[in-house]
Amino acid sequence: MTSELTMHRLARKLRTDPTVHLGDDVEPGWRDTLAAWAHSHGLEITDRDATLAITTRPDHATGAAWVHSPYAGIEHLAPVLPDDVLLTRTTGTMPQRIAEYVTAWVLTERWQTARYLADSASGTWDPTDPPTPPDRTGAVVIGTGAMGRAIARALACIGHRVTGLSRSGRPDDAFDAVLSLVPAHGTPAPDSTAFGGPGTDVLVLALPHTPQTDGLITPELLRAFDGVHLINIGRGSALRTDTLLTALDTGRVRHATLDVTEQEPLGPSSPLWRRADVTVTPHISGLTLPSDVVAALEAALERIQAGVRPTSAAVREQGY
Known part of the structure; x- marks a missing residue:
């Protein structure tokens, strides 16, 4: 999903079906922050089948046109998501x-x-x-x-x-x-x-x-x-x-x-x-912050609305 046309289609879907699903794997302490971000953009939190899914689990991304990983790793998502689904990830201050x-x-x-x-x-x-x-x-x-x-x-x-x-x-x-x-x-x-x-x-x-x-x-x-x-x-x-x-x-x-x-x-x-x-050390060198996730989503949404591929979009064939 890399063309200007597909970005415009995604932007239109976000307008006609402004829904977000927060996967069960999203940190409990982050949910209010992410819900507040969604609300600020007129996006409704739903249980499943949303336009945007924020998750690392493919089973929580069913029906989504845009999937955002709240972490940098996408190894569970990249191999299984349909090619027409936009996959973005969080790098932030990591x-x-x-x-x-x-x-x-x-x-x-x-x-x-x-x-x-x-x-x-x-x-x-x-x-x-x-x-x-x-x-x-x-x-x-x-x-x-x-x-x-x-x-x-x-x-x-x-x-x-x-x-x-x-x-x-x-x-x-x-x-x-x-x-x-x-x-x-x-x-x-x-x-x-x-x-x-x-x-x-x-x-x-x-x-x-x-x-x-x-x-x-x-x-x-x-x-x-x-x-x-x-x-x-x-x-x-x-x-x-x-x-x-x-x-x-x-x-x-x-x-x-x-x-x-x-x-x-x-x-x-x-x-x-x-x-x-x-x-x-217990995998703590690059912990993701909720502010990192919000910043990544904000930047991606801005580019999608402009018809441009987000800089955080994953390169599927490379696995990151």
Whole structure:
């Protein structure tokens, strides 16, 4: 649903059938805010079969001409919605918050925060082996979308030269260089000689969940790195737990900071909990705010009414 004509048709349907359905998966604390937004535009909240459905669940999108995901992920919607349904998503302030998360953990390790917190708690004054400027300033960000670009800019501010890896390898001014992760025939097989190496200190995974990214971070790819700090803020499905454990045991990864894991919530028996070289946070790096959802809906509606495809419209074939 990308043409000007189809946008005008959707705008007309919103005028003739101004209805919105809030899926059961919408956060309870957000419902009043979203209902107020709908009311301000003369849109009536209905139980089902509305023109606009705000949900991540296909069964709550029945009959909708426009489906809006209140989150950035669309993996449950993109494969099953009819082609003539407009699918939009929420990004909002998430890239900035994720970039802050990545920067915070890079600096936490660089400045030996855990050591000084422990020293402070025990009353220990130990100025030996103080933090020093890093001798490796290369960073690799796999995934060059909105999240990856924000991360690249943040890492550049603390002294890193940032290389992006993407499917297309298309240049982007947020990165010092962008390389193609996938060759022309479409099978993930990155040329590991072109990135990584002893100069790279940080590896950030900023990948969405798609069939192409499932298990994309292979042992072969990680062998391109030597003692990096790996941070995953994308999707846990991109990196198998066994692959990560091997990379840690062989020194390819010196520390892993994981906001996402292959299984969520991470089960109590997972070996990741018991490793000093792994830090796990409970998928909190880029929490969506209700104001983000309202802003995304407002911007999309304005463009639909102007007959223009919203900038938040998903690219179905890419899965985001």
